Amino acid sequence: MGRDAAKLAALKKNFEDAQAAAQTFVAPNQFAELAEENGAVGLNASTEEDSTQYFWSMPSNRLELWAYMESGRIAHPVAREFYKERDVVQEERRMRTDSNPIGAMVEQFLAAAYTAHPYRVPTVGWESEISQVNATEAAAFHAKYYVPANIVVAVVGDVKAADAMPMLTKYFGAIPAGPKPEPMATVEPVQFAEKSVVIRETTQPFYLEGYHKPDYRDPDDSVYDAITDIFSNGRTSRLYKALVRDQKIAADAEGFSGFPGEKFPGLFAFYGEPVPGHTPDEMREAIHKEIERLKTSDVTDQELAMFKTRARASLLRGLADNQGLAAQLAEYQTRYGDWRELFRKLDEIDRVSKTDVRRVANKIFVESNRTSARIEFTPPAQAAGQDAGGAK
């Protein structure tokens, strides 16, 4: 038993020397710098449950430079300063989850809603996993998933396909091939009892609930979009009218499909943000009343018409934004194997009927399929002990 202080110091010194030596081979951030010098804007990446994305915009005369750089970092990544970046990810977790009441609530909510499927795991990772993942594991993940068979590239802008395609083929074709990763085998078991999370802290109240639903390939996919629109889109939406305008209990309330993802069966979620003096229980009750109405009576012709017109307008308006359109095309190609599905979706939307909406509502909005999470405001312990009346 015991520690050899001298030996530890020597090892520490060796380690630091090795780090310093490694540092001489590093030009930090050079990739991003090169992009920025060449006029890149919106350079970023996102990691989501269903996919990761790398995106930026460049002046059109830099198309080839972009193809060289983007294909290069996919084909031959070098995780320089991996462990420093890992520390940065821990800060990100502290910022978005640990120090953010709603972030923390959402994490607990998903962990409760899912028993087996990886949708229960936060994309940023649990603290102990961030602090233990190593560069070798990260490289293995990259090698397995970042293979051409698993990647879609989309370019939108002032380019001609005839010029761009040979260029893209040259650079992205050089990425080493690999087998498409095996599909996810885990299937979330059917939920048979309501689950709930109650957080008591000195934070303003909030209510969130979700119901398991099928993935994006379900024939009723557009019906869920209709319910989202009817429940949440603007001041004509049911939740706004009921909770915000008429009952005056919420500042904001919505229902939306596909949380936290759509590739696998996600949740149809609802939330309500109480105005001062009102409680998560009131949110829950009011939301359930609206759900019950959807299950027992038809939506109006006008509601359905609004949904369809807005879906078309929203698709068309999206065409004006190059980066947004590129993201959509890549997403549809990834999901359906054909980007044209983005436009065919409108036909599917046009076919949604009142009967569909009622049928789907009755299928998934049932108690045993529900998970809820709430924040109950609790005054700080000291304040409560001293003077319950003084706490705010």
Added chain:
Amino acid sequence: MKSARMEAGMKMQGMRMRTFLAQGIAVCVLLAPGAGAMGQNAAQTAPPAKTATKTPAQAQPWTKIAIPPLHDFKPEQPKRIELANGLVIFLQEDHELPFIDGSVRIRGGSREEPAGKVGLVSMYGAAWRTSGSAAKSGDELDAELAVKAASIETGGELAYTSVEWGSFQQDFDSVFGEAVDLLLHPAFKAEKLAMAQREMATGIARRNDDPGDIAERESAKLVYGAESPYARQAEYATVNAVTLDDLKAWHDRGVVPNNMIVSVVGDFDPAAMEAKLRNAFEPLARGAAMETAKIDIPAPKQGVYFVDKEDVDQSNVQIVGIGTERSNPDYYALSVMNEVFSGGFGSRVFQYVRTKLGLAYDVGGSYGADYDHPGVFRSEAGTKSATTVAATQAVLEEIGRLKTKPPTPEELKKAKDDVMNSFIFRYDTPEKTLNEQVTLAFYGYPPDFLEKYRDGIARVTAADVTRVANKYIDVSKLAILVVGNKTQINPPLTALGKVTELDITIPPPPAGAGQ
């Protein structure tokens, strides 16, 4: 329209944006020459590999990639029309998609509202549209517009209020008609003011939940003064003090033609559109233009300020002072300085605090420049509680180095390239070109300000940057604000100086206010 609060929470799960900066492309020798900033970082931890920093060009295959000249691109400028009554119109054709969008911008905003009624302009912006016009209630408008996938929205900002509308091209006449009716004949309703007040009250009750919100708000107060119109916040008392008559009076004061700029973009025939707009706005009689409030900018607060938040494990560090205005002749040099200091991934503060020290995910800053008042010079970092002092000192060191370490030729070139090569994205859509002209006209800037900006940036020298750094940067005049968990911050903040703790307790509503 998810609330910002819900959005932030979902982001942590559903849409986690981040940057993969440590990853680079596989070029066996990545040690770049031309990387002054990098060389400087490497030099601090280890002897720089001299030979490597003289890497020959063939080690940088990307330099061999041809970059053809960008084809000539002159964005079409909007047509400007000034009516006899002083109203200014901008028209921008865009026939790519079958939509027409428009806006009326009205001088006078929250900085002009009385101190006892903070929140007035924000609630005016909310209740205006939800109340509706004399002919049509807000609820009726909602239903009518939703069927057309159209929108009419009103809003209140710092310097102006606005009516904005948008629709399919074929619905323009009816939607524009409703928008003009709302502009000229609003019918403010008590129940909609009450709804706006509830929404404000919700924001007030929740304003201390997120450390980032606290940091932004409290740091602005340190810069401009707690009661300054640029920093003050609404309270239950000021929100409850606002009456229906206040909304009506505000409206009558603002909605005069010589106080408004109208802009329209989209799929229309310009002559026909001009006729429609003249028809709608020419009959309006000129009135008294809204005076922009004269707002004193006090001497900056110095010192270390702290907000204790016991339920967090990270400190939000803000280092703030006064920035500048865009009309300042030094604006170009300050812009380049800003780029060197905090403009993106290659910038000094990012390289040092995030990349070299790994102390923060969120690190950045800007030497803020507003159109008609000084912006905020802000540097910020989010760091784990234990490294609060270290991260703060690191940012301060980097600010200090702006004066002592002039930009290297590489830094200067990079900073200017960043601005020049991405310049096209400032006007790559007709809508952006239009909005730029509206903003310039609103603040009384020349229409060619953007072109002048580009020329101005091109002329900036390293000596200019050093000169403005010495003229405008004074570390001793900055305020440091930390929002964090006192029990976890070790070494304590006293290592940075005498600490003033800020009380952010929310004043309760006045008795009997019925909140």
